[in-house]
Amino acid sequence: MAYYRSTVLVSMDPVCIEKGALEVKEQLIKELALLNLSEEVQVLDSPRLGDPETEGPDILVYPEGSHYIQLTTATIVPIVLEHFVKGRELQQYKAQMRDVTDEELSEPKEKEIRVILENIGKIDPRNIEDYIAVDGYQALAKVLGEMSPDEVIQTILDSKLRGRGGAGFPTGLKWKFARQAPDTPKYMICNADEGDPGAFMNRKVLEGDPHSVLEGMAIGAFAVGASQGYVYCRAEYPIAVSTLNTAIGQAREYGLLGKDILGSGFDFDIEVRMGAGAFVCGEETALMASIEGGRGEPRARPPFPASKGLWGKPTNINNVETYANVPKIIHRGLEWYTSMGTEKSKGTKTFALAGDVAHTGLIEIPFGLTLREIIYDIGGGIKGGKAFKAVQTGGPMGGCLPESDLDLPVDYETLGAAGSIMGSGGMIVMDEGTCMVDIARFFMEFTQDESCGKCVPCRVGTRRLLEILEKICAGNGEDGDIEELEELSEQIKKNSLCGLGQGAPNPVVSTLKHFMDEYKAHIYEKRCPAKVCRALIKYEIMDGPCTGCTVCARNCPVGAISGERKQTHVIDQDICIKCGICYQVCQFNAINVN
């Protein structure tokens, strides 16, 4: 084999060719020959390198890794002279280093293990070859070539993979039920209706590594015997939808989806279906109703989707992250996978840290890390040096856990026992300035609004809960309210049709359990200890410290503050919306909150 000191990859993307890549390549070879460098520098065709639209024609020079862009037959000449003769990079034709600071996904912290998120930001999600280069579709090839459907299901059972959508049902068991269902055709659905406020890990996976989900679905489809798949993605994620569609198109081109996949005789195709903004569609029966084109209302189970699902046929539904785990388990093996996590919760879980934590964004940890490790070691603690008050896990159906629960390990059972849930992985950290009654009211407002209205306990019950909480926050709480909240919560939990209603009281129950004092302060002392509930607080300007600098009056968005320059200002309480801006902008600490 000849030895070359340099290798030049020339992008042969159709767009680059249209923009003159062939001529650039010809000129490059000619120049190298003129300088007697043909023996030293190898020129190879390559699939797309950079973005053909903005960067093509482009070349990549190894071993340096220099990426020269927007080339013409004229600009290639000085590049050859400078780069290959003088050994200097020509900065003006080089691609700018891509901005790699991603606010949503920073470099992994010490205690993290990235499995689901490992490729994100490293591969081009719109180029299937990038995914193949990191061992993508190896697992599918292995499954189709070497394994029987029952072996695949046994492997997933042995991995103890559990549903990442929240409930944590064993994935292998779900597949087994769908496989055993006699009816055909069977459907494979990916639940990408990530509606939990604060959770955006699925969006990141779909936008950054869509093929991992498609590969997981195809493996699952082979295992259960499904021929058609649907990704139900929420319409709030337009980029995820378009990335998915591109990925599906490329997978079809490469024979990894469609008829006779990899020559195995197995047929499976995937379509993307979009929601139109309804939180309840994340519930599996509601989701199927929505794919069928109707109102996304849940129905009673059984029958479970595994026997009667989409269009009455056997259907398997898993979440984005669950599917993304599948190829990794098959490809890297059970020993590797089960070495991560706890006895009953294996592998890793992604979380979206949000709220008053120093580093917000996505993280991925092995199950079993404590909440304290997540919030302090990975999240960097509370923003602005304030004190921790509570962490809400699992989205709007989850509970708020106090300081005393921070050393609990994060797994399905422990969070459940503590009165919260794993959910899809939202984690909202709250500091001392948060009013827990207001938070409970807030979550109830959400569930009340998102209740589809089909069953009474959820539709009416959440409204009653909300009314009581609103009353308490407005300063009109009375003796007996707490007992009524408890009683109602119990009833809603027991009698609702789907997970939305059954989980809806969690924020109320958990705050009552851990923050009873705050409820009592609101009801019996008409006081909001966190100074959040507007009816219970009042902004006033103190006579002494006010210098009449007018800063507050100029910043007040509603013009509620008046006063002459150098005179004490006054807030008109009838106009004041209690936004707190005056409090923030005053440099003399003259604003008092009561």
Next chain:
Amino acid sequence: MPPVTKNEEETVLGVQKIVKRIGATRADLISVLQAVTNEFGFISQTAMEELSKLMNLPTKEIHSVATFYRMLSTQPRGRHVVQYCESAPCHVVGGREVIATLKKVLALEPGQTSSDKKWTLLATSCLGVCGMGPVILIDTDMYGNVTPEQVKELLSRYE
């Protein structure tokens, strides 16, 4: 029957095109309604009647789906739709103050459209960009880390 106005004619033609592009099966209904909302701002009675014919569904079925989903509208909307995220991650980092300011500045409650048909104010479900809350969406432009002070300036960018 009142005579068909020019506007209605346009609606009928537009709806026909959309159904031709997307499909006329039951499973296509949500995508079709979304496309109609995007093109005409809302799903009018005329549009619903035309869809009923083309898709062979009773209008009450179409109406029931159209009113179920947040992104579909059966009411006309303003030239610019301002949506705020009211979800927890935005709420705890100051979203409440931003919403209060929006309501005050626009003099609208969520769901309302201004009398000059310029603004519609709506609450949106979580947009999944929780790392940069509070988030507001004006038409299709997303703004993150919004403060109450910025609200007036952001709105002034729209004619």
